[in-house]
Amino acid sequence: MSLSYHILNGDMLRQQFPKNISGETIICREALVDGEVNAGSLDELFKSRAAYLSQYEGTNTDYYKDVVPEFQKIINIPEHAEVNLWFEFDLFCQVNLWFVISLLKNQHINLVLPQSEQGFGIMNEKELRVAFECKKGLSQSQLIALKELWPAYQSNNLSKIEELAARQRNAFPFLLKAAKANERVLNGDLRNTIKQILAQTNPADFNEVFRQFCRQEPTFGFGDLQVKRIYDEFISNR
Template sequence: MKNQYHILNGDCLRQQFPKQIDGEVIVARECLVDGEVESDSLDELFKVRAKFITVYGDYSIEDYYSKSVSEFEKIQKIPKRTEINLWFEDDLFCQVNFWFSINLILNSVQDCNVFLIRPTVHTQYGFGGLNEFELIKAFEQRTQIIDIEKIASLWNSYQKNDTKKLIKTAKELEAEFPFIYKAVEAHIDRIPNENNPGRPIQSLIEIMKELETESFVPVFREFNKRESIYGFGDSQVKRLLDEIKNNR
């Protein structure tokens, strides 16, 4: 059996992960797209994230260290001369976690071959819309990542909110990874300015107006149809809706 590791984008994929594919499974159990990420070290980042994660109510600081940090520590302990497969989708939620995971690999694992696996058909359901055969096919069509440093630098730019460098790097990668540029654009579009609260909030305001309701389920469903590029789950959308209501 190959010395092979799989870093998955969530527990849903872990539950449906094909048994025919060998290797150790690690889950990137985070939502780095939401909340504070600025820090001077990895330990400090985990402290910042552990504190933030409690806003979701059902995930404590202790949970964060036992369920999230423990998985990232597994990445740091991957031995050299291995194959690392990253299973991530194109939306911003997945991409930010992907950039962080690549950065962690770059700084922790020596002499490894890194591959990216994406859904063969890109819908709002991502890997969740694929059956076992389709997941195996996606794995067989994986893409080797040669320029790990450049993708890893996306995390550094995102963490520092350096949008100019994010755009520059995304354009340099666009020929091979066009989905990265689209995710970076979506991130920049969500930054509020004097005239606009940011694309996700503006979209939610328009959806509530068009549907004539503030009920979460229909608004969340429509948001995911229109703004699948963000990959937000119910927790992220609920936070945005609460922000809209509190600002009225």
């Protein structure tokens, strides 16, 4: 019987993960959608990410204790093992997925997808079990295309990301939405959206700005830390 691994995007999913699904769980604790990711090696990337994320207030993550060891577990997954990738449709999750896939080799890789764009968070154990039973195995051509997304993202190659996403639109239509959302981040449209919400919120309460942002822009999947950084920039420049 082959070994089975489940790579989960975040600790929240691990807390609700069905106990009757066997296999080792590995947690992706990154936010690669936010900050610099272009690096010549994994060691350089980890060093850069650790320095960047340490600037965040309100995060207690020790990068080399909590994040890197999980990625090392992914790198060490044996060939021909079954790997199940539990990632949602939004840009935040997709960028993490692209990186994780870049670390995998000759395993049997499946995507486990939520029932809706609202993600895994609203699903109970029974629904998560059904999602697992409906997992989608990646063909070799699909895997090759998905592996190319990470280097394209690292170099801000928008045309390449869109080309790869369009190539897989029939199997994975959410990739094009993520590609468009990434373009909006780089062209400043995301910042303009937050600025507009902030202008309409009186007083300038962050919690309300964040709630409105999540309602208006679910495709990004940003957490409060990512939105707070942009919010703080606008507040400090008032």
